[in-house]
Amino acid sequence: MTDAMTSLRLLIADDEPLAAERLQLLLANCEGVDLVGTASDGDAAVRMAEALHPDLLLLDIAMPGLDGIEVARALSQRRPSPAVVFVTAFDQFAVAAFEVAAVDYVMKPVEPERLDRALARARSYLAARVRDAPAASGSRFLDEFWASDLSGLVRIAARDIDRVSAERDYMRLHVATRSWLIHHSMNALEDGLDPAQFIRLHRSAIVRRDFIAGFGRNASGRWIARLADGSDQPVGRLYSDAVREMAGR
Template identity: 30%
Template sequence: MKIKTMIVEDEKPARAELKYLLKQEDDFELLFEAADGDKALEIIAENDLDLIILDIQLPGKTGMEIANHLQKQAEQPYIIFTTAFDEHAVEAFKLAAVDYLLKPFSELRLKKSLQKAKKRILNSTSYEKQMQNVINMIEAKDRKKQVKKIAVIDGDCFLMLNFQDIYFFSTKDKKVWAQCYKKSYLTQFQLKGLEEILPDNFYRIHKSYIINLQNIKAVIPWFKGKYQIRMENYSETEIPVSRSRVDDINKLLNLK
């Protein structure tokens, strides 16, 4: 298991040093870098991360503001704070930070912090949980062969929707909604659970969206090589494609 990591640091030399040191650790995979808080929040919103090495003094949103924002999420990455000042230490640990590194810190000090983070992350995905996930995946594959409908909430009853009638699933206020042609319905699932039971024509293109590939109307080039997907539902909803999913979309839709 590779620990999906992001560095948020506004000083380029410090960012380069962190990047170099992190690459010496086999268990960690550096997926993203950000030089300001606003960019960091954009990346966090679109991607599932395990660990953020987060400077406190940043342009835009500060590291503390980012950490407070993450507290509102059901699933949040672990944080190692870095700073040249020590006055935020108490607040950082109230936010359940893995560690608080005072600059300049040594390679050994960072290594110890990474090991603490690794231990916490592995404990949160223990052997028992991993085995249960395997069992769930096997059971889900069996269900895929049998079930072609999903239960959604419609007033005081459960409405059974055909998968083919669903254009996409989306999250709002920690709840997941199934969007049909004109109407959306509340489900009792999380997106991760849906990924296990949905047929192969559904694909998670963003942290907050799973779309039905058969109901795509258009693919719109967006900035920095990304896309917006326009669906065929009544309002022609446009959904962003996460940067990490662009290559998959190119292959799935034969775009390049």
């Protein structure tokens, strides 16, 4: 297990020698890290990761052979799999990075403070994975999401989501006063979220059950869910039975 008191074993994968060297120099000034190797292409990254068993990969995306996304996907099948932080000059791969459960998404040129935050996130992720392993292995439901923002990727715990609303091909996750877009379908989210915690109220809305303060009807007799933030969520006709079951009616 890797935690704040244990050395974090790192593998760099980057086909740009100057970029790899910059990361090595930055890591030399970081406490509690152990650089176990540097790969210059995706295929070498997979081979070295399988041989050296790093805790964390600092992984470029655009590389010869397997790209960074393919490397992360290949290594995700291993148990235990290394954590992945993408270090890239391109911002258009954030959604793909979410799909392979990257811990962070850092833009080049990498600044020391930004690297420190990425390493801290990796440590937290690895520690939580060990701590939560028994519970996670017994559940098929999603317990976290990754969404992009200006600083990289943000981890969002499923239990913190108040509601989900559809925006064309994207879903917006609402957490208190903030929200993030992710590339999922509403049906996939309905299947992935624990029905003991979430209920679908409309073809374009899923709400956390304990975020619902009550139910009422509008002027035409249609159900409306009154939410804890004071807003109302119309209930679609297809979901009226679920509302009546929740309300014990």
